[in-house]
Amino acid sequence: MGYGKLIRKIGVRAIARRKRGKPIHGWVILDKPYDLGSTQAVNIVRGIFGAQKAGHGGTLDPLATGLLPIALGEATKTVPYVMDGEKQYEFTVKWGEATDTDDVEGDVIKTSDTRPTKDQILAALPKFIGLISQVPPKFSAIKINGKRAYDLARSGEEVILQPRNIQIDSLDLVEIISEEAAKFVTSCGKGTYIRSIARDLAVELGTVAHVTRLNRIKVGHFNQDDMISLEKLREISHSGADLSECSDILISVETALDDIPDLAINQDELKELKMGRELFARNSISDYCGEVACLCDGTLIAICDYDGISLKPKRVFNIV
DSSP states (O other): OOHHHHHHHHHHHHHHHHTOSBOOOEEEEEEEOTTOOHHHHHHHHHHHHTBSOEEESSOOOTTOEEEEEEEEGGGGGGHHHHHTSOEEEEEEEEETEEETTSBTTSOEEEEOOOOOOHHHHHHHGGGGSEEEEEOOOSSSSOEETTEEHHHHHHTTOOOOOOOEEEEEEEEEEEEEEETTEEEEEEEEOTTOOHHHHHHHHHHHTTSOEEEEEEEEEEETTEEGGGOBOHHHHHHHHHTTOOGGGOTTTSBOGGGGGTTSOEEEOOHHHHHHHHTTOOEEOSSOOTTOOEEEEEEETTEEEEEEEEOSSEEEEEEEOOOO
């Protein structure tokens, strides 16, 4: 085979790899089951849809369940906006046993006979609301000198993580399940570790504890009403239905941008933004400067920086 022909053949194969799958764009809000990693879940959903590209809007540990936003196609460009959104979790804490992972997966490393009362728990909760300092669990995905903390911990190395500020908007006691356990619900910001909340709350109460159940119920503008199970997705797929046409399953890309004002543009402006060019804003948003979502005939075209006069494209979408 000649050199030129070989290069052409390699080029054709590269193009085929890039275009493998269908150009499907939108969000699937998965009800992630127990004992399934976030990356595994993304790959399964991508396979069910046959999508070219997929990602997720915030990791859930394998032992956690609940809301996992999965971005398909051009929705992957809006992942940062979802990850920065508020999260809400339900979780159950078991008093009297600390584990090395701060959840049920780890080995018990410390015990205590102290069991907090309802009044003691309620009195301690306000200390964990607002902007607080939190040390992440040793078994976490945080990198230390290029290595994941959980890999270092599993290999027996000493893991020292620095405290960082996180935002907790609310932390409420839902139920005293028994003398040994209690259920809570929290709304919090990016980077919060629920296992650390349970660990630190127990210390405040003079005991030790770990998380036995963790369920995420909200991420940004996505909530439980948007969720669908893997079983339901597979069932609909096997029925022959086109999942990309099911608007109650595949949520539009721009839903992730509900906090950003919309700005309508015309076809000429669309072409300019598609080429990455700054342009004068024909329409304006009164007394506003910042990011805007530019739409043409209801379709998301670009996220732009808007200074009240001009639009500078930051992310351009290829949905049409």
